[in-house]
Amino acid sequence: MADSYLDALNLVRQNTPLVQCLTNSVVMQFTANVLLAAGASPAMVDTPAESEAFAQVASGVLINAGTPSAEQYQGMRNAIDGANKAGTPWVLDPVAVGGLAERTLFVEGVVDKHPAAIRGNASEIVALAGLGAGGRGVDATDSVEGALTAGSLLAKRTGAVVAVSGAEDLIVSAGRVTWLRSGHPMLQQVIGTGCSLGALTAAYLGATKDLDRHDEVLAAHAHVGAAGQVAATKASSPGSFAVAFLDALYEVTADDIAQLVETREA
Amino acid sequence: MADSYLDALNLVRQNTPLVQCLTNSVVMQFTANVLLAAGASPAMVDTPAESEAFAQVASGVLINAGTPSAEQYQGMRNAIDGANKAGTPWVLDPVAVGGLAERTLFVEGVVDKHPAAIRGNASEIVALAGLGAGGRGVDATDSVEGALTAGSLLAKRTGAVVAVSGAEDLIVSAGRVTWLRSGHPMLQQVIGTGCSLGALTAAYLGATKDLDRHDEVLAAHAHVGAAGQVAATKASSPGSFAVAFLDALYEVTADDIAQLVETREA
Amino acid sequence: MADSYLDALNLVRQNTPLVQCLTNSVVMQFTANVLLAAGASPAMVDTPAESEAFAQVASGVLINAGTPSAEQYQGMRNAIDGANKAGTPWVLDPVAVGGLAERTLFVEGVVDKHPAAIRGNASEIVALAGLGAGGRGVDATDSVEGALTAGSLLAKRTGAVVAVSGAEDLIVSAGRVTWLRSGHPMLQQVIGTGCSLGALTAAYLGATKDLDRHDEVLAAHAHVGAAGQVAATKASSPGSFAVAFLDALYEVTADDIAQLVETREA
Numbered sequence: 001m002a003d004s005y006l007d008a009l010n011l012v013r014q015n016t017p018l019v020q021c022l023t024n025s026v027v028m029q030f031t032a033n034v035l036l037a038a039g040a041s042p043a044m045v046d047t048p049a050e051s052e053a054f055a056q057v058a059s060g061v062l063i064n065a066g067t068p069s070a071e072q073y074q075g076m077r078n079a080i081d082g083a084n085k086a087g088t089p090w091v092l093d094p095v096a097v098g099g100l101a102e103r104t105l106f107v108e109g110v111v112d113k114h115p116a117a118i119r120g121n122a123s124e125i126v127a128l129a130g131l132g133a134g135g136r137g138v139d140a141t142d143s144v145e146g147a148l149t150a151g152s153l154l155a156k157r158t159g160a161v162v163a164v165s166g167a168e169d170l171i172v173s174a175g176r177v178t179w180l181r182s183g184h185p186m187l188q189q190v191i192g193t194g195c196s197l198g199a200l201t202a203a204y205l206g207a208t209k210d211l212d213r214h215d216e217v218l219a220a221h222a223h224v225g226a227a228g229q230v231a232a233t234k235a236s237s238p239g240s241f242a243v244a245f246l247d248a249l250y251e252v253t254a255d256d257i258a259q260l261v262e263t264r265e266a
Numbered sequence: 267m268a269d270s271y272l273d274a275l276n277l278v279r280q281n282t283p284l285v286q287c288l289t290n291s292v293v294m295q296f297t298a299n300v301l302l303a304a305g306a307s308p309a310m311v312d313t314p315a316e317s318e319a320f321a322q323v324a325s326g327v328l329i330n331a332g333t334p335s336a337e338q339y340q341g342m343r344n345a346i347d348g349a350n351k352a353g354t355p356w357v358l359d360p361v362a363v364g365g366l367a368e369r370t371l372f373v374e375g376v377v378d379k380h381p382a383a384i385r386g387n388a389s390e391i392v393a394l395a396g397l398g399a400g401g402r403g404v405d406a407t408d409s410v411e412g413a414l415t416a417g418s419l420l421a422k423r424t425g426a427v428v429a430v431s432g433a434e435d436l437i438v439s440a441g442r443v444t445w446l447r448s449g450h451p452m453l454q455q456v457i458g459t460g461c462s463l464g465a466l467t468a469a470y471l472g473a474t475k476d477l478d479r480h481d482e483v484l485a486a487h488a489h490v491g492a493a494g495q496v497a498a499t500k501a502s503s504p505g506s507f508a509v510a511f512l513d514a515l516y517e518v519t520a521d522d523i524a525q526l527v528e529t530r531e532a
Numbered sequence: 533m534a535d536s537y538l539d540a541l542n543l544v545r546q547n548t549p550l551v552q553c554l555t556n557s558v559v560m561q562f563t564a565n566v567l568l569a570a571g572a573s574p575a576m577v578d579t580p581a582e583s584e585a586f587a588q589v590a591s592g593v594l595i596n597a598g599t600p601s602a603e604q605y606q607g608m609r610n611a612i613d614g615a616n617k618a619g620t621p622w623v624l625d626p627v628a629v630g631g632l633a634e635r636t637l638f639v640e641g642v643v644d645k646h647p648a649a650i651r652g653n654a655s656e657i658v659a660l661a662g663l664g665a666g667g668r669g670v671d672a673t674d675s676v677e678g679a680l681t682a683g684s685l686l687a688k689r690t691g692a693v694v695a696v697s698g699a700e701d702l703i704v705s706a707g708r709v710t711w712l713r714s715g716h717p718m719l720q721q722v723i724g725t726g727c728s729l730g731a732l733t734a735a736y737l738g739a740t741k742d743l744d745r746h747d748e749v750l751a752a753h754a755h756v757g758a759a760g761q762v763a764a765t766k767a768s769s770p771g772s773f774a775v776a777f778l779d780a781l782y783e784v785t786a787d788d789i790a791q792l793v794e795t796r797e798a
Contacts, residue, residue: 026560026576028292032457037504042457044292047334049368068579069603071335102581189782191564191574238569239778246505250455294558298723303770308723310558313600315634337601512771516721 005263006254008204008211008219013039017059017206021199022046022076024066024095027192030242031062034196037249038223040203051075055082055090060206062199063110065103066095073106080113089116089205089213092160093198098127112158116205117217119163119198122147129153144170148177161217163201165194169221173214180218181262182225189238190245197224218263226252226260271529272520274470274477274485279305283325283472287465288312288342290332290361293458296508297328300462303515304489306469317341321348326472327356328465329376331369339372346379355382355471355479358426359464364393378424382471383483385429385464388413395419410436414443427483429467431460435487439480446484447528448491455504456511463490484529492518492526537795538786540736540743540751545571549591549738553731554578554608556598556627559724562774563594566728569781570755572735583607587614587622592738594731595642597635598627605638612645621648621737621745624692625730630659644690648737649749651695651730654679661685676702680709693749695733697726701753705746712750713794714757721770722777729756750795758784758792 018041021031032042045054048071055061061083063076083090092115094107104127111118111128118128122142126132129150132142144166151162151172164170169180187193197220204220205213230252231244284307287297298308311320314337321327327349329342349356358381360373370393377384377394384394388408392398395416398408410432417428417438430436435446453459463486470486471479496518497510550573553563564574577586580603587593593615595608615622624647626639636659643650643660650660654674658664661682664674676698683694683704696702701712719725729752736752737745762784763776 024576025291025557026564026574029295029457029561032292033504033508036455036457042292043362044290044333045362045366047368050334050366054366067576068582096575100577100582100586102579189568191561191568237779237782238565239775239782242565242778243505243509243775246508247503250503250505291557295561295723298558299770299774302721302723308558309628310556310599311628311632313634316600316632320632509771509775512774513769516769516771 003258004211005215005219005222006258008207008216009223009254009257012203012207015207016041017203018043019060019062019199019203019206020045020054020058020079021062022051022072022079023062023064023195023199026067027195030192031196031199033246034249035199035203037246038200038203046072046075048074048078051079052082055079055088056086058088058206060202061088061090062093062202063090064093064095064195064198065097065107066195068103068106077110080110084114089202091115091117091119091198091202091205093195094118094120094124094128095195097124098132115158115160116213117161117163117201118154118158119165119201121165121194125154125162125164126150144168148172161213163217163221165197169225171214171218171221176214177266178214178218179264179266180221180225182222182229182260184228184232186232186238186241187228190242193224197221200224222257222261223249223252226257229260230256269524270477271481271485271488272524274473274482275489275520275523278469278473281473282307283469284309285326285328285465285469285472286311286320286324286345287328288317288338288345289328289330289461289465292333293461296458297462297465299512300515301465301469303512304466304469312338312341314340314344317345318348321345321354322352324354324472326468327354328359328468329356330359330361330461330464331363331373332361332461334369334372343376346376350380355468357381357383357385357464357468357471359461360384360386360390360394361461363390364398381424381426382479383427383429383467384420384424385431385467387431387460391420391428391430392416410434414438427479429483429487431463435491437480437484437487442480443532444480444484445530445532446487446491448488448495448526450494450498452498452504452507453494456508459490463487466490488523488527489515489518492523495526496522535790536743537747537751537754538790540739540748541755541786541789544735544739547739548573549735550575551592551594551731551735551738552577552586552590552611553594554583554604554611555594555596555727555731558599559727562724563728563731565778566781567731567735569778570732570735578604578607580606580610583611584614587611587620588618590620590738592734593620593622594625594734595622596625596627596727596730597629597639598727600635600638609642612642616646621734623647623649623651623730623734623737625727626650626652626656626660629656630664647690647692648745649693649695649733650686650690651697651733653697653726657686657694657696658682676700680704693745695749695753697729701757703746703750703753708746709798710746710750711796711798712753712757714754714761714792716760716764718764718770718773719760722774725756729753732756754789754793755781755784758789761792762788
């Protein structure tokens with residue numbers, strides 16, 4: 001069972017899931033390119049008038065709270081309604097929750113509306129579970145270890161698979177905890193690698209209904225982590241690393257991922 | 267006459283047309299870089315308060331309906347008014363028209379306001395002509411062949427040169443149909459290549475009044491297509507392909523285009 | 533004293549200043565990547581509800597007037613209030629001021645609220661000082677030489693360090709004028725190099741209180757200029773130049789800058 005998540009990569013590439021991204025304007029272009037390189041199809045349909053209908057035809061939906069405008073937040077609420085009506089899995093990325101009042105209010109208003117997954121750094125997950133004070137913008141100031149309790153609480157309360165990004169990633173769902181060792185520190189020198197991981201998680205969740213959701217979330221993280229490791233063998237500065245990372249998302253195979261990534265059930 | 271469009275490339279580089287882009291936020295940065303690499307000058311002036319005045323000094327205007335906000339749509343209507351007052355050619359890119367109600371309403375409200383060109387994929391052109399049901403986001407589900415009737419109808423009704431992007435591109439205006447074989451499938455693995463082709467079409471239309479509009483639209487498509495072919499000789503994965511594509515837009519000569527691109531008058 | 537600005541580079545890398553960017557949507561992603569590559573930490577918190585509080589914890593704030601929406605302009609006014617309450621240095625980039633009514637009104641309403649620095653091209657600085665008619669979008673039509681009078685007037689009136697970007701850069705503050713010879717023409721073929729220089733100026737101003745502000749502004753310009761020179765040795769077309777520029781921002785040392793850049797006190 002430990003390696004069943006490796007099947008997901010090929011299912012994404014075969015099924016080209018259509019991922020509706022309601023995300024912050026800083027990372028829209030990069031997120032779309034990450035989805036394309038990974039084998040999915042991006043659509044940034046985020047306005048209140050269109051987002052609900054589109055969420056009913058999309059394969060997966062990303063809700064990233066990163067640049068809050070009143071209009072986009074309404075678009076996000078509508079998309080969540082549409083996703084829930086149609087059974088489309090949606091992913092919540094609570095960027096900088098806890099530290100800033102407006103987005104905290106928004107995130108708290110949607111977190112119990114049945115996200116299929118929640119992805120954030122340790123500080124965000126701790127804050128969202130009501131256990132901490134939030135990070136410094138998108139930087140985590142809590143450790144991933146410390147987020148285990150918070151992640152378990154959140155997973156139990158919401159039914160979501162909770163993913164905590166860090167030096168090691170942590171994937172928590174009701175009754176299962178997986179640690180993932182992959183990636184490279186250079187990923188943090190390129191804007192949008194974390195945010196696009198949220199989008200890729202929606203792609204994996206939307207690619208198939210045959211796999212366990214925990215495995216699908218794990219697979220998205222392993223894909224990004226392995227691509228980061230491959231990129232680091234080609235480039236050691238952030239401009240060329242970003243290019244090599246997109247290339248590696250496109251090129252990496254399930255065998256590569258099996259070799260590069262270590263998972264540990266806890 | 268068949269090759270007269272090749273002169274347009276040098277006219278763009280000599281005249282550095284100022285292209286006002288009202289476009290979706292996913293592709294703004296890439297579109298600006300495409301225009302710069304191709305020899306034009308981008309300006310993303312898209313708010314209602316400024317767009318009309320700016321359209322009167324711009325060389326060309328792009329109206330891309332891709333991420334509809336109420337404010338930007340008003341900015342677009344104002345820009346079209348300004349463009350028409352000053353005789354500035356403007357290009358309509360009806361992204362995902364037909365499939366989504368809000369943008370369909372907007373596009374139908376402006377399509378008869380004398381665009382110099384309309385650029386889309388087959389599904390968008392078919393939907394805009396009232397002959398189909400629209401695509402899946404930005405993906406085309408109709409064939410370019412099938413868009414010939416729709417393009418001819420639209421060209422006749424609006425007076426625009428209608429360009430349909432696909433495996434082969436189709437350029438249709440009243441009394442003339444040109445097929446263009448160029449480009450590379452990898453162009454679809456990079457976000458914004460289609461949207462920036464709309465912007466480049468505005469650049470070509472704005473670069474000079476000496477050429478036929480049909481030729482100018484053809485030239486924009488040949489420039490992008492040839493650059494895609496050159497890029498594909500340098501890179502086979504999307505991160506490095508995008509870099510090579512921008513380089514090729516900058517480097518490619520009229521002779522290169524003549525060698526790489528096949529046109530066929532129908 | 534002439535070389536004391538060289539210390540600033542290492543202070544940025546050690547202190548990782550948190551830079552709040554309220555900037556136009558075309559350059560957000562590139563600006564964030566420039567800040568990361570240079571050693572700073574970006575946060576694009578620009579909505580009215582959040583920007584004031586965030587400006588009180590940020591190290592520096594960028595106000596770039598490039599794509600004016602009513603909501604973002606209100607966010608900018610709030611951020612300036614927050615910055616001034618907390619003593620956070622903020623930088624004004626008056627993109628295309630003079631040429632367009634809406635942004636001119638906005639910029640004139642904030643220029644006297646104690647920016648630590650003002651960065652623009654010659655036409656923008658001349659217009660902002662009330663001496664000219666503005667440029668063509670983001671292109672400068674006045675010479676940097678001609679902006680010396682305007683810069684001196686603005687520096688005296690506002691207390692800011694005024695930086696004029698051009699073939700040679702000009703840094704003017706009360707009682708001091710420095711000319712900086714660095715950079716490469718290819719920098720103008722990549723969108724956002726000027727806008728991100730404004731953000732980097734905020735990073736340098738926020739990295740430390742130990743240095744003179746004039747030196748900090750000079751250091752930001754020298755960092756970008758030297759990186760442009762290094763990139764030009766690696767790439768001669770805009771796609772690969774942009775990649776090499778980000779790499780060089782990350783790699784360049786104070787010694788490299790001392791060798792590549794010429795400063796002249798006037």
